[in-house]
Amino acid sequence: MKILILGGDGYLGWPTAMQLSALGHETAVVDNYLRREICRRVDVSPLMPTPTLHERVTLWKKISGHGIRVWIGDLTQWDFTMEVFQSFKPDAVIHYAEQPSAPYSMMDRRAASLTLHNNLMATLNIVFAVRDFCPDAHIVKLGTMGEYGTPNIDIEEGWIDIEHKGRTQKFLYPRQAGSLYHTTKIMDTDLLWFYVRVYGLAVTDLMQGPVYGLFTEENREHQALWPSFNYDELFGTVLNRFLVQAAIGYPLTVYGKGGQTRGYLNIMDTLNCVRLCVENPAPHGSLRIFNQFTETFSVNQLAERVCASGSRLGINVTIQTIPNPRVELEDHYYNPMHTGLLSLGLEPHYLTEERLDKMLSTVLTYREHIRKETIFRGVTWK
Ligand code: USQ
DSSP: EEEEEETTTTHHHHHHHHHHHTTTEEEEEEEHHHHHHHHHTTTTSSOOOOHHHHHHHHHHHHHOOOOOOEEEEESSSSHHHHHHHHHHHOOOOEEOOOOOOHHHHOOOOHHHHHHHHHHHHHHHHHHHHHHHHHOOOOEEEEEGGTTTTOOOBBBBEEEEEETTTTTTEEEEEEOOOOSHHHHHHHHHHHHHHHHHHHHEEEEEEEEEEEEEEOOOTTTTTTTGGOOOOOOOOTOOHHHHHHHEEEEETEEEEEETOOOOEEEEEEHHHHHHHHHHHHHEEEEEEEEEEEOOOSSSHHHHHHHHHHHHHHHHHHHOOOOEEESSSSSSOOOOOOOOOOHHHHTTTOOOOOOOOOHHHHHHHHHHTTTOOOOGGOOOOOOOOO
């Protein structure tokens, strides 16, 4: 298949590109280096050096023999989007091209405006590009479990049957996000659902939880091919952050009561979920939604696991509860369904002691690179 990966420089985009090209698909990546640019502006950096897309593509070709086409440009610009879609004409489009940080989106008006503009305009342009240049293509869009928030009832996979005054209809499951970033993902879903109804697009919207990890089948032997691994307060997801904190004896930053529960997944499972969706496309005229995570943990449970991993590796890890900079429930019911991807064939890589220890020992070898001052600066929601 011809697969176009938007946001191909990111934590998930680059590993996805390698996996799909290794499977023999004709793969192309698009990125405008927005995340690199924001990281420069706010003075944070990934743990390991991350070569440019062109450098990584050259190395990957040398190692695997597989080529990946690269476009550097901004998908909020219609002329650029048109050029990419007109020339590549993909069978599947994987859309990661969004500003992905909840704390960044809450920093100030400028960051809010950038997040809103980038995420929605990219999605809008992709809709029109698919309609006009590759109407048979399947769009696989990365949404987030955070679209649902933490309701006091079970979370279904995207849709819910409502009975009202004796009549019933299926609606999108109610959404109530906890950050502007998560709100843009709700808006994306609404945009896609609208254009599915109007233009008959084929869309899969993946409600993904926080992802952790470094290694995939394709990158183990070559650090230059590892994904960009952020651990700072803005771009690091919680488990990756805790591993880095543990490595330098920084007390794990549990926000508030630590009862915040989310659905987590290993980066390898992200790749397999996306691959399974590409291999089993949604029918045209439908918005298919899957909840993309493999197991749920509270922040406290993650912190305890990292402490235990530290003990196994002979390092002393401590926890420090700090006032929650976010506005979120710290003690809540959480029971999201997640059978769709399992029934497509997903075989989860759970957070075992062995995997956790391997990640922590790898992070330990990069201890010298850790910039302690970027771990917590106190970006607050209010
Ligand atoms: N948390 C801490 N301490 C920290 C960092 C985070 O207690 O040092 C807590 C947060 O308050 C939150 C939970 O850990 O309750 C998860 O935080 P996170 O930063 O790992 O995840 P989040 O900001 O929600 O965003 C991440 C990705 C985002 C993705 C989302 C999935 O950055 O792109 O959409 O996970 S989900 O959380 O399910 O919405």
